[in-house]
Amino acid sequence: MHPPHDLALLLARFQFAFTVGVHIIFPAFSIGLAAYLAVLEGLWLKTERSVFLDLYRYWIKIFSIVFGMGVVSGLVMSYEFGTNWSIFSQKAGPITGVLLSYEVMTAFFLEAGFLGVMLFGMNKVGRGLHFAATCCVSVGTLISMTWILSSNSWMQTPQGYSIDPATGRFMPEDWLAIIFNPSFPFRLIHMGLAAFLSVAFIVGATAAWHMLKARREGRNTSEAVRVMFSMAMWMAAIVAPVQIMAGDAHGLNTLKYQPAKIAAMEGDWETESHAPEMLFGIPNMQTERTDYALKVPLLGSLILTHSLDGKVPGLKDFPKDQRPPSPVIFFSFRIMVGLGMLMALVGFWSLWLRHKKTLFSNTAFHWVALCMAPAGFLALLCGWVTTEVGRQPWTVYGLLRTSESVSPVALSSIAVTMTAFVVVYVLVFGSGIGILVRLLGHAPDQNEHDASPDHASDIMATRMHPGLIDASSDNKGH
Template sequence: MYNAHDFALLLARFQFAFTVGVHIIFPAFSIGLAAYLAVLEGLWLKTGRAVFLDLYRYWIKVFSIVFGMGVVSGLVMSYEFGTNWSVFSKKAGPITGVLLSYEVMTAFFLEAGFLGVMLFGMNKVGRGLHFAATCCVSVGTLISMTWILASNSWMQTPRGYTIDPATGRFMPADWLAIIFNPSFPFRLVHMGLAAFLSVAFVVGATGAWHLLGARRRGEIASEPVRVMFSMAMWMAAIVAPIQILAGDAHGLNTLKHQPVKIAAMEGDWESEGRAPELLFGIPNMKTEHTDYAVRVPLLGSLILTHSLDGKVPGMKDFPRDQRPPSPVIFFSFRIMVAMGMLMMLIGLWSLWLRRTSALFTTPAFHRVALCMAPAGFLALLCGWVTTEVGRQPWTVYGLLRTSDSISPVALSSMAFSMTAFVVVYVIVFGSGLGILVRLLAHPPHEGEHDASAAHASDILGARMHPAVIDPSSGEGA
């Protein structure tokens, strides 16, 4: 039977999942979009083509709002570590707290220091300095991602620590081993590519929307619309296959270091060689069986071990109290894979249309590209659920249980804060997304680069509160 502590733990987990799930979208958007802006400005400086500056002016408005929402959503989580997860913070703080402090010093300061120049300095500083500011913001978002993933990866595959016998705290013994833990390189590459793909499909969907709009009006889409759609499809065609290979490498790493997570993802209960792949099923944690299973012979071993005779782990190899909830990650993993395959197919389709000079004249493709706007973020969220829920029942894998990490907070307090978070997030971030949609509903125009700095400031000021874009207001990624 569940007691108040169990329900409080469940609400604390759901609250953190909810806030992180909302937050992770905005840093990923910022990472990909900052890199895209750096590419656009670099191409403008190299080629002198005004279309790249038009697109830069267009997308920097979106970036400013996304960055601001990332700041606001990220601040909440730092408080949750203290209010809801104080035991975890006390025990793992000597490692995770230091890594997050490195993030502030090396990433947030870099982003905040150059964000104002990037947003408002186009006509106030030299072209080279402004481009450097854009690159610094982009690099800052990547560094921020690096430190966050170093911390989270250490929780997945902890290394380089000792445990203080008096306090039970994790103490750093080898910082290089802590940072470059076994899962870190794979997660860093996978997350970076996910951010780039997510933004590529948002840019592509925006271009597709305006291509369809021009077609309805009997017009030819403007050059900025065609260029941004073309660039997005190049990104999809090149990065989506690489992401699938990166995901495969990550899977092999997970099999080595967290085999029970792989067993739960695959819905496998018995350890076996020449294992089939379960395309569909409903894992049943009580009966220890996957119901309604649809299997493909040998494919499980081939995918997971790259050998037809490879041995695949089963959940029965592990104690019941150390198994993650298989139904959750079984489906989240398959949704992520499905989105990845769809994104790759879209990229390949775009190559075919480009070869036949029909990339801008095929409305069926444009409609599909439009529908794929959230695909990258959906895959990212499902990948995050697979990774984090698959780590359960641990916060620090194999060392500190989630049930032992929670603060002694009353169930009523947890329920009230959870309700407040949901209401406030829906209002604040729903409004922010509405602003983004209205911005993207208007196409970029040729000659947008002729707008003055004052005009650019007016556009931004009309759509967001100044505090949101104040570089000193907090965290970005």
């Protein structure tokens, strides 16, 4: 069979980028929110303050929807590996397939096993057991992230393999080297912090919205909203600077193992010491230069090598057919870094306001926190674009090209499925996000006990047989 046309390859790549781009939001949301729920329940058990229970019951409704959308959106990618990327699955499957199966056998079973207890067991099991279930679900999300990032990181920095000369398949030789490949620790920490930071800004924006609404309506902000906002801002103030340091360490690792990606990210064409930092420009792959460049002397070497005379690679060091598309990742990287800096500034600002005792009364800061709601997820998406597009033209870096990984599928078939995915995703996930926005629009102290997942069966019974609840209420009265 003949390989697909270049346009079919591009569309297959775009289809996977679209589906994984939608999907990654929900697991990241689940990872951060599950940890937040575990903290809330732990604080409730330790302090007996009902405000933490109210917040737990408020956010667990959001978690249940986000978790469900994450599972649904992830199923599609499994099919795409077989339909659009069968050659990659055949050659890399002995390694990536095993790692992904570990994710199912450990993380998914752990999450699924305790999710029901977490959602519906508050009034049916003891407090300790319910807290253990919440912790298990949170740990399950982290284990899931670990296996998926191990698989993806192996594709970035492959280790511990041999290539079968007869079939061209990657065969595992050293599983520890495969799992703990050179980029894995850095990417695991970077992704985990990104998930926590993204959720912190969603929580903070939700609280900011309710504080602004309360001020507009001339009433006091509830304790639950203030506690929620305070916790979110503590997380932003602590995690954002740590994330910047983690990103710097990740950059040093990428310079060592994927120098072409660094050159494309920086828009550098010539290898040089005492390299400047390109703040802005438009990389031109045809003329091999960056137009309209705005540079800061010496800063490139200092950032990338921690030395003023460090050597920074240029794209001309690499063959033209092995260069990542610099214009894409040049801007995606800068958007990610810019948003990271903004999140850190918001965190520092919150510390100053906390010191001045105006954290809950500064309207300007609340508007900023509200506008920063999507910042974490936008930065996360830009980071993944930088990582994955920067790996091109390889699926397994330096070993297996993307053009050699795609299935021999007709352009028309990919176009039809791409159109169907876009329509279905807009309808399904657009509706899901709409539901989330409506739920977040209600303050966390409005009848949370009655609206908790434990009462889902009562709600369903009321809708089916309204007289059942009325009769039970009369009996209780007697």
